[in-house]
Amino acid sequence: xxxxQDVCAGYGEGQALFGISLRVxxxxxxxxxxxxxxxxxxxxxxxxxxxxxxxxxxxxxxRDLQGxxxxxxxxxxxxxxxxxxxxxxxxxxxxxxxxxRKSAAGDSRWTLERIFTxxxxxxxxxxxxxxxxxxxxxxxxxIARTLMGNPRLVLLDxxxxxxAPRVVALLREQIARLKSEGLTILLCEQNLGFATAxxxxxxxxxxxQLRFSGTFRELEANPEVKRAHLMV
Ligand code: ATP
Numbered sequence: 138x139x140x141x142q143d144v145c146a147g148y149g150e151g152q153a154l155f156g157i158s159l160r161v162x163x164x165x166x167x168x169x170x171x172x173x174x175x176x177x178x179x180x181x182x183x184x185x186x187x188x189x190x191x192x193x194x195x196x197x198x199x200r201d202l203q204g205x206x207x208x209x210x211x212x213x214x215x216x217x218x219x220x221x222x223x224x225x226x227x228x229x230x231x232x233x234x235x236x237x238r239k240s241a242a243g244d245s246r247w248t249l250e251r252i253f254t255x256x257x258x259x260x261x262x263x264x265x266x267x268x269x270x271x272x273x274x275x276x277x278x279x280i281a282r283t284l285m286g287n288p289r290l291v292l293l294d295x296x297x298x299x300x301a302p303r304v305v306a307l308l309r310e311q312i313a314r315l316k317s318e319g320l321t322i323l324l325c326e327q328n329l330g331f332a333t334a335x336x337x338x339x340x341x342x343x344x345x346q347l348r349f350s351g352t353f354r355e356l357e358a359n360p361e362v363k364r365a366h367l368m369v
Pocket of ligand 1: 151152173175177179180220
């Protein structure tokens with residue numbers, strides 16, 4: 138569904154990705170694991186066209202994304218939940234969701250009702266400004282806004298970051314539910330524990346290069362990869 142081939146990208150003179158190749162198949166949840174500054178966010182930004190490629194190619198649904206703007210990628214069915222939880226703080230929860238509604242290419246149609254079934258905590262808060270929500274509620278709203286665009290594949294950038302353990306556990310269940318409903322997911326995480334229960338396969342990234350690709354079980358059998366490239 139999504140394929141990166143030999144992707145090199147960065148910021149001006151500073152190259153951050155050095156030949157990243159990865160695949161995500163339909164219905165899979167795949168994790169890109171790595172420490173701070175490893176290149177996870179830059180990988181997602183390169184998929185969305187927010188950083189230019191210096192080399193390599195990215196295909197989504199058999200289509201080369203080269204030359205497509207971010208909104209065009211989103212229309213093709215790529216949903217992006219950035220690390221900084223981009224919601225409108227002045228708008229209410231409901232307005233945030235309605236502003237994000239669009240009829241994109243996805244198969245499943247997201248309605249407010251379906252959103253509140255997945256995130257019941259948001260339902261009684263519909264009239265509350267987004268800026269007054271807790272970190273966990275903002276993360277849920279940020280994911281919910283992306284779902285309102287009916288994506289085929291969602292890119293989730295460290296959704297568990299900075300959240301209390303109880304909220305992290307809840308969020309993991311909600312993402313697992315999305316996966317069980319057939320949504321394809323590429324999740325960036327530092328937190329191996331968060332990814333383990335959710336993901337079919339994982340890639341480990343460090344200093345802009347992939348260091349491992351395989352299942353959680355295979356990673357467990359590779360303590361040197363964990364020691365050298367992850368915070369465990
Ligand atoms: P984090 O959890 O800190 O976001 P990450 O794995 O997502 O980590 P990236 O944000 O992709 O890492 O950063 C990869 C490299 O690119 C780092 O060396 C970082 O300092 C650099 N970098 C990231 N954003 C910028 C930017 N806007 N301008 C210049 N360099 C950047």
